[in-house]
Amino acid sequence: MTDIKSKAKSGMLWSFMIQGGTQVINFVVTIILSRLLMPEQFGLIGMISIFLAIGAALVDGGFVISLIRTQDADDVDYSTVFFVNLFSSIFLYGVLFFTASLVATFFKQEILVDLIRVQSLGLIIAAFSLVQSTKLNKELQFRIQFKLQIPALIISAIAAVLFAYLGFGVWSLVAKELIYSFLATVQLWWYAKWTPKFIIDKEKIKYHFKFGYKVSLTSILNTSFKNLYNIIIGKYFSATQLGYFTRAKSLEQLPSVFFFNSFNRVFYPLLAKVNNDRAKLRSMYARLMRLVVFVVSPILIYLGVIAEPFIRFLLTEKWLPAVPYFQLLLLSGIFHPIHSYNLNICNLKGRSDVVLKLSFFHNSLLFLGSFSIIWFGIYGLLYNLIFVNILVTIINAYVSGQFISYGLKEQSKDMIPILALNLSLGGVFYFLQNAWFYQMNDVWNILVNGIAFCMIYLGFAYLTKMHVIKDVLQLIKK
Incomplete structure (x- = not known):
């Protein structure tokens, strides 16, 4: 176990450096290319x-x-x-x-x-x-x-x-x-x-x-x-609208992909090593899930709150039509880490057949919903994406969790308090953003909102003694 911890510590550091460096460089070059x-x-x-x-x-x-x-x-x-x-x-x-x-x-x-x-x-x-x-x-x-x-x-x-x-x-x-x-x-x-x-x-x-x-x-x-x-928007709408959509999607994926890839790059091989120890696998997986959701969900909610000044500052006003796309994609993206890690458990257990069935069900819903609601335009497609992602996350948690005794009930107990806190804070800050913060310079708007959101979020999490706080403090300690 000590060897696994040592490898995890070293691997996590370099994995975060790889993913962080990649994301920063891609982020900067995306901004420059979007302006050019x-x-x-x-x-x-x-x-x-x-x-x-x-x-x-x-x-x-x-x-x-x-x-x-x-x-x-x-x-x-x-x-x-x-x-x-x-x-x-x-x-x-x-x-x-x-x-x-x-x-x-x-x-x-x-x-x-x-x-x-x-x-x-x-x-x-x-x-x-x-x-x-x-x-x-x-x-x-x-x-x-x-x-x-x-x-x-x-x-x-x-x-x-x-x-x-x-x-x-x-x-x-x-x-x-x-x-x-x-x-x-x-x-x-x-x-x-x-x-x-x-x-x-x-x-x-x-x-x-x-x-x-x-x-x-x-x-x-x-x-x-x-x-x-991409196919639907490119075929039935225009290349310009598809451009807004793809830029919004790439920005939305930055935080979730960063943390998912960083953790998964290290933990998938390590989880594979303890695959035969059900208790140890469950413990590692539960802590990993809590940690990722605790870190990723506030970032996505916060970006939704300051979406307009954020995109205007980074990409200039010509990209402002992408703001509502960006906000709806962020809501959908909250469920990506939970969904992905649940499928990983099936792969670890050698049940790629279950992953295939779950993925087929997920994508069938997405396909049928998309063509049923296409007449409502791009916004209809985005609301369909949110609904489908919530539904399949629930189903995947139920099915995949049974392999390690960490199913829908246990995951809900860990995840719902974190998501509820973030959504509540997001609603309050979105109201303040429209009522007062919009008068501020974009840079100050982003910074003031960010600092306040972070402090209140961590303060509430600490005062309510969320289980994940222990995991975070242990990680910082080590």
């Missing part, structure tokens, strides 16, 4: 994002998750997965290359042909380093990943800004992704100190595929429906 580019140019990338994301999920094939949970993986496992990923990426690039014209015709945007054919090269580039990255994750070598990811991200960000400044428009966004992928791949080969052997073992393919294909199907389903709104 027009909303419709972001909308064009939003139109093709689903095809690239599905391609990435198919290249992975769920083999990466399978490698992490395989405790005795050897060179045969790694080499086999490497070549399967590589051949898959080449095949999928060919599919995207020849179907690009169909996508352009669907959206009535001829430029999408070239955008897809160029940006999908990233699938092949990334396939060369998926296994190396997995090895480093499995071994909790996050310090090495920090050394290679951050420089690659900085260089690609600078290149993207330069391209945008020189008038390359949407191609600056493509350049950013390809340059980063290439630099990260080259460095992963150097730092991971692992090269594939020319081995493709049929038994290993069967073993990893047996678990991985369900994870892959789940990922494809989630990716498809996660980008469903």
